[in-house]
Amino acid sequence: MDSTPARTHASLDSFVDRYAARTAGMTASEIRALFAVASRPEVVSLAGGMPNISGLPLDVVGGAINQLVLEHGPVAMQYGSGQGVPELREQITEVMRLEGIEAHPDDVVVTVGSQQAVDLVTRIFCDPGDVVICEAPSYVGALGVFRAYQAEVVHAEMDAHGLVPEALEQAIAAVKRAGRTIKFLYTIPNFHNPAGVTMSAERRQRVLEICRREGVLVLEDNPYGLLGFDREPLRAMRADEADNVIYLGSFSKTFAPGFRVGWALAPHPVREKLVLAQESATLCPPQFSQMAVSAYLATHDWQGQIKQFREMYRERRDAMVGALEDLMPAGCSWNVPDGGFYVWLTLPPGIDAKAMLPRAVTARVAYVPGTAFFADGYGSGAMRLSFCYPTAERIREGVRRLAGVLEDEIELRATFGASLDRDDVDRGLPPGYDAPGTDVN
């Protein structure tokens, strides 16, 4: 007999029947597949969420870390506490005070980026089949975590002022009617990834009130809060509600992501569980990274540095919005974010952002299709454009290329009409969804 079939079979995954059920939910994200192509230098990537850290003073950082090794090396290079370095947790409370939070360092747990905080919170709360309520759209990395823990995501719509309270109430009621258990609301109140909108102060109070009444814990994810362009930061939701909010913060955008230092601030009993989960996951978060961040905060004008970052990102936001206004064909709409990294672009009816992506990459521009930010297949009529990493000039060039690709698509539709329609194309928004910021476009 020919042995070729056996060989072919051997090249497949021989472990396929042995993985845990949860592993079926671990799939390569659309962003991840994109990174490979978008990282070619000729492509303008409006896809990634990498901060631009070129403004950091390398001599200051290098000097502080060298000093750290010389003076505290045996501690910095040793195992540490599962909860994190006490001095850093003290400094974290100072960072959070900028958004109105009064907290004790004892209720802070340091994590390997705030991504790990999402992972640990989900780990301690979610059994398979439990429901997490998320904004529509929501952060792709969080959706991946919820899927990996076999939790089900139910989206609630946003508008230009953030999560819509009535939509949240409806979602909670629908889940409860179905006899399902809601474990928490996952929300990004400031400069939303990917929607670019900020939840208004009044909305925050209403959302907190609804969640308290309905017994739904709030997971407030706030990596961008200090990166507002036009005003002082809004009060964090956690500032007004300590008992029912887990707050997540990060140094990835206000300092640098390569240290992977984020944190969770949690009600005391939850904090205890998070520490146990952290010990099981890593024994302790990287001591060296934590002490490096702590040394940076202690020796550098970190608030001045954040101010510089804000000005740099504002300039890039202006470049992107200006280019969109100048170049986008009719039928597109977008919001003008007042902070953070992202613009959410809604396409003319019938244009599928995911189907168009290969043509865009051929035209040397990349973005993330809106579908990545929904757990339920919505979003094909939208995309996320990021203005954080490329220069203003490159952003303008990227938008120019994208406009060209879109014009071709629109022309194709005008020529061939509805015969191009696909059932799975939608405006990127669930029924009743009001495009974020269309009123400010």
Place this chain on the structure above:
Amino acid sequence: MDSTPARTHASLDSFVDRYAARTAGMTASEIRALFAVASRPEVVSLAGGMPNISGLPLDVVGGAINQLVLEHGPVAMQYGSGQGVPELREQITEVMRLEGIEAHPDDVVVTVGSQQAVDLVTRIFCDPGDVVICEAPSYVGALGVFRAYQAEVVHAEMDAHGLVPEALEQAIAAVKRAGRTIKFLYTIPNFHNPAGVTMSAERRQRVLEICRREGVLVLEDNPYGLLGFDREPLRAMRADEADNVIYLGSFSKTFAPGFRVGWALAPHPVREKLVLAQESATLCPPQFSQMAVSAYLATHDWQGQIKQFREMYRERRDAMVGALEDLMPAGCSWNVPDGGFYVWLTLPPGIDAKAMLPRAVTARVAYVPGTAFFADGYGSGAMRLSFCYPTAERIREGVRRLAGVLEDEIELRATFGASLDRDDVDRGLPPGYDAPGTDVN
């Protein structure tokens, strides 16, 4: 009405009914509770597993990292690949070559210490109720991970030559007869934590052969492999079996734990799942830590440094074993480890290591009771003594104090006899277990 009861109630965990089922398995380990008392300077801690890194050249490390920031700061402080830094993965293959492993950097996944590798492997393989076979005793941190994923641990006995092949076969057969699914064998072949024994070359082949035949994946955890005292490292199990072994390594003991850099080497399809799990857990392992370790390996005589570590630990092993021989009362037995950090001490019949611990700490010496290293309640008649962190002089003093406490216990038993017997005291070994190394004592 008096409001006191309500206040008391309010101090309890209001989230208690909302946690995931797995969270019930997350409990503070006996080691963890110990650290608080054992860290007082007057206590000689023979409990912890912290490496002694005081021999590291701080000027070399600090200089290399300063150089890293100045020359590659914008990359080192940025997000990186979920799989880890390519150059470091290349260097990791060189480290593994010292134990006979030929591997491609593409099959290496960097993790936040090898603890996270245990976590990610368990995450992708274990559904609740799945069985993991472990040596008896086994590493407390791995047992905690298996419990957190609701996997069931079945122990298989060891002797002075490591895991007993017949015991492994019996354990596999018993689990299969019960209709349960075995996901993998977790083994520490070199300088076992906590048992201190090394699996012989012949045993390794038999264990690999049994696992291959029975369709049981092998998880080879090898943090101490390069820290042998008396000979060159044995060939890793992975060196002779690439398809059915996931190998875990770490820089925590050969360089420093504070960077939290470990790794998994896995068959290609498993490697893909591990990368997806890593992306979900942390987006990427700390880029800065990885590049710092890489710079250390590139600029320092790291093999010479390991040789120094080996000599230092050998001296401490000699101090501990010498003190045990000089001071321990009759009826105690222990092994003489030829590498690593640990001695396993078996107590005279009727002495309970856990019950004795408060008296030991009062006498200013700490250890880890054997029960921490069993998932099934065994081990109360044994303890783990570590010789890695205290100086030789302190080790001797610690053993002297421990011997005093033990003599008091033995005298108490001689006076009051069997009336002190407790049902839950055992020799620290499951039925049929041959104390590791009792023949070499």
